[in-house]
Amino acid sequence: MTTTDQTPEAGRLKPAELRPWWVASGILAVVVAGIAGLVLGPAQIGTWDVLVELVDRLPFIDTESGLGERQQAIIWEIRLPRVVLGLLVGAMLATAGGAYQGVFRNPLADPYLLGVAAGAGFGATVAIVSGLGDGIGMVDPIPMMAFAGALVAVVLTYLVGATGGRLDPVTSLVLAGVAVASFFTAIQTFVQQRHSETIRQVYFFVLGQLRTAGWDEVTLLAPYTGVCLVVILAVRRHMDTLAVGDEEAGALGLDVRRVRLVTVVAASLGTAAAVSVSGLIGFVGIIVPHTIRLLFGSSYRVILPLTVLFGGAFLVAADLVARLALEPAEMPIGVVTAFLGAPFFVLILRTTRRSR
Amino acid sequence: MTAIACRDVVVAFDGVEVLRGVDLWVPPGGWVTVVGPNGAGKSTLLRAVGGIVDATGSIDLGGRPAAGMTRREMARLVALVPQEPVIPRGMRVVDYVLLGRTAHLGFFEAEGAADLDVAVKALADLDAGPLADRTVDTLSGGERQRIVIARALAQESPVLLLDEPTTALDVGHQQEVLDLVDRLRAERNLTVLATMHDLTLAGQYADWLVMLDAGEVVVAGSADEVLTEEAVARHYGARVRVVPDEAGPIVVPVRRSGSDGI
Numbered sequence: 001m002t003t004t005d006q007t008p009e010a011g012r013l014k015p016a017e018l019r020p021w022w023v024a025s026g027i028l029a030v031v032v033a034g035i036a037g038l039v040l041g042p043a044q045i046g047t048w049d050v051l052v053e054l055v056d057r058l059p060f061i062d063t064e065s066g067l068g069e070r071q072q073a074i075i076w077e078i079r080l081p082r083v084v085l086g087l088l089v090g091a092m093l094a095t096a097g098g099a100y101q102g103v104f105r106n107p108l109a110d111p112y113l114l115g116v117a118a119g120a121g122f123g124a125t126v127a128i129v130s131g132l133g134d135g136i137g138m139v140d141p142i143p144m145m146a147f148a149g150a151l152v153a154v155v156l157t158y159l160v161g162a163t164g165g166r167l168d169p170v171t172s173l174v175l176a177g178v179a180v181a182s183f184f185t186a187i188q189t190f191v192q193q194r195h196s197e198t199i200r201q202v203y204f205f206v207l208g209q210l211r212t213a214g215w216d217e218v219t220l221l222a223p224y225t226g227v228c229l230v231v232i233l234a235v236r237r238h239m240d241t242l243a244v245g246d247e248e249a250g251a252l253g254l255d256v257r258r259v260r261l262v263t264v265v266a267a268s269l270g271t272a273a274a275v276s277v278s279g280l281i282g283f284v285g286i287i288v289p290h291t292i293r294l295l296f297g298s299s300y301r302v303i304l305p306l307t308v309l310f311g312g313a314f315l316v317a318a319d320l321v322a323r324l325a326l327e328p329a330e331m332p333i334g335v336v337t338a339f340l341g342a343p344f345f346v347l348i349l350r351t352t353r354r355s356r
Numbered sequence: 357m358t359a360i361a362c363r364d365v366v367v368a369f370d371g372v373e374v375l376r377g378v379d380l381w382v383p384p385g386g387w388v389t390v391v392g393p394n395g396a397g398k399s400t401l402l403r404a405v406g407g408i409v410d411a412t413g414s415i416d417l418g419g420r421p422a423a424g425m426t427r428r429e430m431a432r433l434v435a436l437v438p439q440e441p442v443i444p445r446g447m448r449v450v451d452y453v454l455l456g457r458t459a460h461l462g463f464f465e466a467e468g469a470a471d472l473d474v475a476v477k478a479l480a481d482l483d484a485g486p487l488a489d490r491t492v493d494t495l496s497g498g499e500r501q502r503i504v505i506a507r508a509l510a511q512e513s514p515v516l517l518l519d520e521p522t523t524a525l526d527v528g529h530q531q532e533v534l535d536l537v538d539r540l541r542a543e544r545n546l547t548v549l550a551t552m553h554d555l556t557l558a559g560q561y562a563d564w565l566v567m568l569d570a571g572e573v574v575v576a577g578s579a580d581e582v583l584t585e586e587a588v589a590r591h592y593g594a595r596v597r598v599v600p601d602e603a604g605p606i607v608v609p610v611r612r613s614g615s616d617g618i
Contacts, residue, residue, distance in 0.1 A: 013476060013488050015467055016451045234464045241455050243444035251406055251438070252511070253431025253459025298446030301466075 016240070016299035018306070026309030030087065033316040037083035040320055042328060043074050050075060081215045085277065086319045087312035088218065088225045089210065090284060092274040094311025095304060096267035097285020098292075099232045102239030102300050103263045104170050110285040111271040114177040114264070115153035117282075118184035120275040123149020124205045125188045129195035142205065143220065143276035149184070150272035156180050158264070168246070169260075207332030208279035210319045217277040228270030229308055235262055239300035281315070281334045283341025288314055290344075294351065359384045359515055359547035360405060364413035367400050367571075374400045376571040377413070384514070387541060387548040389558045391582070392568035393592045398551035399439060401568065402517050405549060406436045418514065431459035435508035439519040439551075441500075443492050449503050450488045453478055456510025471510075478509035481543070482536060498529040502536070509540065516541075518550035522557065530554070534561045555596075559583050559604035567591060579604045 038054075039047045049067055053075055056063045067075070096111035104113070112118075127145035157180045161173035192202050238259040241249045246256045275281070288311040292303050315333070318340070322333040360382040367375040375397045382388045390398045404411040407422055407430040415422040417433045425433075435456070444452070453475040457467050479485050482502040487495065492503065501521065508516055518537065522530035538561060541548055552558040558565060559579030567575045567582050569591040575582045583605045588596045599606040 013450050013472065015454050015472060016448065237461075237466055240444075240447070240451065241458055243442070243447060244455065245442040247408055248436075248438060248442055249458075250427055251408055251431065251436040252455055252507075253428040255427050255463075258463075298444070299451060 016297065016301050018302055022296055022302070022306060023309070026306050026313070029313035030309055030316075033313040033320075034083050034087070036320055037086065037316045038075055038079045040324060041074070041079060043071065045071050045075065077214055081218050082210055082319070083316055084218050085221065086210050086316035088221050089274045089278040089281065090288075090315025090318075091229065091308045091312040092221075092225045092270045093281060093284040094288035094307045094314070095229055095232055096271045096274075098289030098300070098304050098307045099236075099239070099263050099267045100285070101289060102236075102304075103242060103260045104174060105242060105245075106170075106174070107290070108286065109174075110283075111267060112181070112280070112282075112285075113174060114157040114268060115180040115184060116150045116268055116271045116275060117280045118181040118188065119153025120146040120150040120272065121202075121206055121280060122153075122184045122188040122191075123147070124276075124279075125191050125202050128198050128201050128205070129191055140216075143217070146205070147272050147276035150275060151269070153180050153184050154264075154268040154272065169257075170246070173264075204332060205279045206334075208275075208281035208334035208337075209322075209330070209332055210278055210315075211330075221273055221277050224270055224273035228266040228273075231266040232263060232270075233304055233308070235259055236300045236304045239263075239304075243298075279332075279334065281337055283337045283344070284311060284315055284318075287337070287341050287344050358382060358416070359386070359418060360388075360549060361416040362401075362405065362413065363415075365401070365404055365415060366412045367397070367404050367409055374571050375404065375411070378568070378571070378573055380566060380573070382515075382547055382549055384547055385541070385545050386564070387538070387550070387562045388564045388566060389550045389552050389562035390566045390568055391552060391555060391558050392574075395570075396568040396591075397571040398568055399519050400571075402436070402519050402549065402551055406430070406434050406517050408436070428459045431511060431513065433513050434515040434517055435511040435513040436517045437501075437504050437508050437519060437521055439523065441504045443500065445491075445493045447492050448488070449479070449484070449490050449492055449495070450475060452492050452503060453488075453506045453510050456507040459511060474512065475506075475510045478506040479503070481509060481540060482506045497524045498526075498532065501525060501529070501533055505533070505537070505540075509544070514545070515547045515549065518548065520551055520553060523553060530557060537561075555583055555588065555607040556604070559607070583607055 035047065035050065038050050039045060045067065052063055053067055053072065055061055093111050097109065100109040100111060100113050101107055123145035124142050127142045157173065157176045160180060161176035192199060238254060241252060241254050242256065242259065250256050289303055289307045292306045292310060296302050296306060318336045319333050322331045322336045325331055358381050360380065362378055362380040365375055365378045366373060378401060390401055392398050400409060403409045405415060407425070422430065454467050454471060457471040457474065460471065461467060476488070479488055482505055484499065484502045484506055487499055487503060492500070495503065521533055521537070525533060534557060537548060540546060550562070562579070564577065565579055565582040566573055567587060574591055575587050583598055585596060585598050588594055588607065595610045595612055597608045597610050599608060
């Protein structure tokens, strides 16, 4: 085989990578969902007025949207922080789900696999029943306790999983997650039953919501989400290598333990931060990466960056449904994502079976 | 200098010794095939040399002790073609072959144009260029074996470990794959350590054979020295006839019962 034979091949072939229009469609989804999130709501504000108002805040541009102070406040202090929070939480949960699916080679892995949700639920319940939830000083104790509970649960899962003995590391970690999650759920349920007067408040946390009191939650969450997403995206190539199994990936020169540890730490930390402000929003971590996989192929180099964009857009859209479907009452967003997620699950199972 | 030097290699699983003090040398550019009955420890020996299972004793690769090498260093010295490679659903062939570049990339580094050239060259060397855009789970057994070898070539390691490379193939594809490996060995000056079940093919392609039984080397040497009717009878519990041939001894099984002594 001579070099001339290979040149055309080499010129045409490319490794799996993002195509510009895929990224553009993800950005478009974020923009459309974001604008819808700013425009729709009980107070009527026109799309054009919202756009002009946004442009007005750009540096060196001075226009007049004609919006009153109250309408401006609705956009900047109520709707925009909620949209941004939706983008952050959606991106984080979806990407953490995709990352878990990659490192555990399990299509049904979700961000709560290692006990994050049960730990956060327990932490939030303790904060609520102990009366801390009514607020002391500047810090809202519910997210703090939820975050702490989530981290304790994941660390416990990792410690238990490391003693897995004869089992392979993936299986023992997943089983440890099941055990720790059940344990925390049991204590959480017990504590909740002993304090029936706060059940409603706990219930709302468990179902998830994106209610914000302004930009506090966003500034709390953004650094975690940013760092964790960057780390996960930086190691996404290794998830394609892991697709051939731990043993072959190791023989190819990959430090499998390191990849799994880095990914699990980033995904768990990001998830813990997200659920501490949003509550336990389910299914996002499964719906989004699987849709991307069906549409754009199986390489994690492609799946994960698109999951960041579409995950954020999806949660903002789900939040709109949660806000508007039963207006003026608000549905828990976890109900919306699960309502869409359950049928989607069935679809995934069906298509997976067909293509085998 | 030897490409592979194993001294007193012992591998134990749950306290049971699967390899019991194996010595093995492979010179650079040589081809050694390990034969032996099922459970003799052939694959384990290969996996020990590839650093996938823990072994005691000493294993030197290219004159350096393998103990203490990182996974990356190992993968730059030995490339393994597993007996039953995992075929990831939906992965394109070119991406699969590019996995062979893992040991040449930093932890946060993506493959570049040079890596792609290596992968394309590896596919071309195996006459598998046209497969590059297919997905790996749509390939036939013979095509699959070639792209797994292409991935190993993309590692650019001087040593190739082949674990039963022909088991899943028909006789035509068996010869094709072994001829390819032999050609690549010459072109790229590779050292080959293989395991095989087919004794005739093993003898025809390897420079030297090593027969393992119950985790120990029982015979080693040229094909004529190793593939004797007595050795196969004793260690495989098989009745065979060995027919001399210029390409190497041909080992033919002979039916045990109902035959009136052919």
